[in-house]
Amino acid sequence: MKVTTQTEHFTNPLYLESGRILEPYDLTYETYGALNSDKSNVVVVCHALTGSHHAAGTYEGDIKPGWWDGMIGDGKPIDTQKYFVICVNVIGSCFGSTGPMSEMYPTSEPYRLKFPVITISDMVKAQRILFDRIGIHHAHAVIGGSMGGMQALCFAIEHPNFAKKHIVLASTYATQPWAIAFNKVAREAVIKDPAFQNGLYDPKEIRENGFPGFATGRMCGHISYLSPTSMQTKFGREYVETDGLYELFGRFQIERYLDYNGMNFVQWFDPLSFLYITKAINIFDATRNYDSLEDSLGRINSEMYLYAFKSDLLFLPEEMKKIETTLHNIGKSNLVYYEEVDSNYGHDAFLVELDKFAHSVTKALEEER
Amino acid sequence: MKVTTQTEHFTNPLYLESGRILEPYDLTYETYGALNSDKSNVVVVCHALTGSHHAAGTYEGDIKPGWWDGMIGDGKPIDTQKYFVICVNVIGSCFGSTGPMSEMYPTSEPYRLKFPVITISDMVKAQRILFDRIGIHHAHAVIGGSMGGMQALCFAIEHPNFAKKHIVLASTYATQPWAIAFNKVAREAVIKDPAFQNGLYDPKEIRENGFPGFATGRMCGHISYLSPTSMQTKFGREYVETDGLYELFGRFQIERYLDYNGMNFVQWFDPLSFLYITKAINIFDATRNYDSLEDSLGRINSEMYLYAFKSDLLFLPEEMKKIETTLHNIGKSNLVYYEEVDSNYGHDAFLVELDKFAHSVTKALEEER
Numbered sequence: 001m002k003v004t005t006q007t008e009h010f011t012n013p014l015y016l017e018s019g020r021i022l023e024p025y026d027l028t029y030e031t032y033g034a035l036n037s038d039k040s041n042v043v044v045v046c047h048a049l050t051g052s053h054h055a056a057g058t059y060e061g062d063i064k065p066g067w068w069d070g071m072i073g074d075g076k077p078i079d080t081q082k083y084f085v086i087c088v089n090v091i092g093s094c095f096g097s098t099g100p101m102s103e104m105y106p107t108s109e110p111y112r113l114k115f116p117v118i119t120i121s122d123m124v125k126a127q128r129i130l131f132d133r134i135g136i137h138h139a140h141a142v143i144g145g146s147m148g149g150m151q152a153l154c155f156a157i158e159h160p161n162f163a164k165k166h167i168v169l170a171s172t173y174a175t176q177p178w179a180i181a182f183n184k185v186a187r188e189a190v191i192k193d194p195a196f197q198n199g200l201y202d203p204k205e206i207r208e209n210g211f212p213g214f215a216t217g218r219m220c221g222h223i224s225y226l227s228p229t230s231m232q233t234k235f236g237r238e239y240v241e242t243d244g245l246y247e248l249f250g251r252f253q254i255e256r257y258l259d260y261n262g263m264n265f266v267q268w269f270d271p272l273s274f275l276y277i278t279k280a281i282n283i284f285d286a287t288r289n290y291d292s293l294e295d296s297l298g299r300i301n302s303e304m305y306l307y308a309f310k311s312d313l314l315f316l317p318e319e320m321k322k323i324e325t326t327l328h329n330i331g332k333s334n335l336v337y338y339e340e341v342d343s344n345y346g347h348d349a350f351l352v353e354l355d356k357f358a359h360s361v362t363k364a365l366e367e368e369r
Numbered sequence: 370m371k372v373t374t375q376t377e378h379f380t381n382p383l384y385l386e387s388g389r390i391l392e393p394y395d396l397t398y399e400t401y402g403a404l405n406s407d408k409s410n411v412v413v414v415c416h417a418l419t420g421s422h423h424a425a426g427t428y429e430g431d432i433k434p435g436w437w438d439g440m441i442g443d444g445k446p447i448d449t450q451k452y453f454v455i456c457v458n459v460i461g462s463c464f465g466s467t468g469p470m471s472e473m474y475p476t477s478e479p480y481r482l483k484f485p486v487i488t489i490s491d492m493v494k495a496q497r498i499l500f501d502r503i504g505i506h507h508a509h510a511v512i513g514g515s516m517g518g519m520q521a522l523c524f525a526i527e528h529p530n531f532a533k534k535h536i537v538l539a540s541t542y543a544t545q546p547w548a549i550a551f552n553k554v555a556r557e558a559v560i561k562d563p564a565f566q567n568g569l570y571d572p573k574e575i576r577e578n579g580f581p582g583f584a585t586g587r588m589c590g591h592i593s594y595l596s597p598t599s600m601q602t603k604f605g606r607e608y609v610e611t612d613g614l615y616e617l618f619g620r621f622q623i624e625r626y627l628d629y630n631g632m633n634f635v636q637w638f639d640p641l642s643f644l645y646i647t648k649a650i651n652i653f654d655a656t657r658n659y660d661s662l663e664d665s666l667g668r669i670n671s672e673m674y675l676y677a678f679k680s681d682l683l684f685l686p687e688e689m690k691k692i693e694t695t696l697h698n699i700g701k702s703n704l705v706y707y708e709e710v711d712s713n714y715g716h717d718a719f720l721v722e723l724d725k726f727a728h729s730v731t732k733a734l735e736e737e738r
Binding site: 017018019020113116117174175176177178180181182184185188189191192193194212213215216219220222223226227228231232234235236237245246247248249252253254255258259262275276279282283285313316 | 486549561592597
């Protein structure tokens with residue numbers, strides 16, 4: 001599936017949860033499949049921290065498929081012969097939508113640390129504004145994993161009449177201190193590296209010369225995305241052949257893997273976007289503007305499909321379960337489906353072990369309640 | 370209990386597993402209680418990564434008790450009215466025993482990166498040499514948690530006639546990639562910080578000016594020492610009162626806790642010791658010099674008491690369980706006792722939730738099999 005990226009420019013201000021505004025701003029997105037005549041086949045896919053609008057297919061002349069290519073396409077679990085799929089790059093990110101390295105109008109300088117703190121609600125609000133612009137006022141479903149799941153939940157609570165179904169994977173109702181701690185280590189590693197230059201780094205320079213703290217931060221993220229079992233299966237205690245066991249800096253294969261992914265990350269993600277998006281994740285709390293989780297989830301009047309992953313050590317199954325239990329407690333049992341996917345992979349199972357839940361997601365999209 | 374520290378100096382070389390030697394070297398230790406006439410009441414306590422020989426009591430004029438003061442003392446679980454307890458600072462550490470910042474004889478310069486890589490076996494061997502020097506040729510028990518547990522297991526396998534009982538808490542038979550990955554992030558944060566100066570840092574200077582990467586590394590360790598539940602209980606989603614929720618660098622309480630512990634760590638631990646000891650932990654593998662775990666554990670002929678902690682996310686209960694299962698499989702069921710302590714605290718439960726296992730440890734020390 002060959003795909004192209006589109007960008008919409010908005011001159012009206014985006015009113016943020018913080019009280020600040022973003023103006024003007026861009027939103028970059030991709031669509032897959034065709035919108036049907038009554039516009040009833042829209043499936044919104046929300047991406048995670050380092051994801052992008054490029055969820056499926058490949059670009060002309062490129063070979064790298066989108067991050068959920070196994071899920072989205074003709075005949076795939078989210079079938080583009082049936083659904084019109086749209087995925088928007090979140091504000092704050094670095095793949096086209098306005099973020100901290102975008103020009104701060106009317107200057108031609110990037111915002112950098114002058115960029116406002118954004119929230120999951122802000123990301124969702126921006127998407128709705130984009131959808132309105134392109135004539136989409138309702139969706140069949142909103143689906144996302146991890147931070148994408150936060151967006152899906154936020155759609156359900158704050159935009160209760162927008163979509164009929166919300167599918168939340170490997171996510172939470174409010175980020176817990178355990179996940180905040182992982183982000184903390186990653187954020188500290190970035191901020192304290194002289195290469196960060198208090199936010200004044202030259203993007204080209206860090207790609208050329210490296211940004212060790214950013215790489216280290218990414219490594220920390222990788223721990224939380226995997227699990228003891230998946231690391232055991234992938235790497236065991238294999239040692240890098242050319243390294244000596246008794247060399248202080250000799251490495252295990254798991255270390256080489258982390259080195260590679262850390263260094264590589266600096267080439268394709270922006271440090272300030274990383275800080276802003278992890279901040280949005282940290283402060284995500286579906287109860288913030290409500291009296292309680294009951295009150296917050298009480299606004300939901302759409303079908304909720306919740307997929308937790310047994311070995312997810314970033315957002316624990318019990319956090320997902322709490323959403324289900326709460327919906328039950330407030331009399332919305334008829335709206336909720338909960339599944340704990342039996343996976344040893346860890347958090348990233350929602351990206352990797354599609355065979356474990358894709359069939360169920362297809363059913364969720366199709367079933368009539 | 371007022372305690373004092375002693376140091377023994379050794380001029381004979383210490384032959385290391387790597388093939389290198391350490392000469393001369395010092396070993397610093399503390400003892401609590403009195404050695405009985407037939408020297409049958411010795412309990413060796415082994416410390417963890419950042420621990421020291423100061424396991425119990427307080428120094429004259431000081432108020433800070435040793436790291437396992439709740440366990441060791443008159444009338445305490447390891448009762449010094451009954452036992453003569455000895456705890457030795459491991460080689461490679463920074464509290465008196467020879468480590469990377471010790472003078473490299475005959476120069477008066479520190480070893481720094483010329484210090485040899487040491488192993489858990491080396492730490493244990495050095496302790497045995499010290500014990501021989503002070504006239505202790507047998508012990509009633511060897512006990513330790515985390516890296517201390519690795520030493521206790523190593524005593525049991527490699528010095529099978531030294532102690533009658535070995536008590537291993539919150540540890541493993543071989544460090545798994547999950548734990549290596551946590552160490553990796555911490556080590557990278559240290560090494561890549563310019564303050565490290567490729568190992569040529571001035572200890573006074575880093576204490577005065579800070580060493581952000583070392584602090585960040587410590588933060589990463591703290592994640593692995595706690596658990597989602599203990600963080601939830603301690604910190605929840607409490608935000609630092611004076612920080613704004615929508616400030617990019619505003620902090621949750623969990624973040625402030627990590628900041629504090631990270632910065633503080635630089636004041637009392639040495640970065641090179643940290644690298645050498647984490648290396649020793651990473652390469653710990655009780656099977657390395659044997660055909661298999663069965664072969665390795667087959668050397669054991671003492672009582673083994675294994676305490677795993679349910680929520681330990683650094684060394685998983687299944688790793689401890691594997692020691693038990695293997696001992697069973699090779700016909701040593703009569704020697705092994707396994708307990709999974711019901712704790713939500715995480716790895717550090719062996720330091721913190723003494724009431725959950727101390728009684729059982731006392732029984733282990735006392736029981737006649």
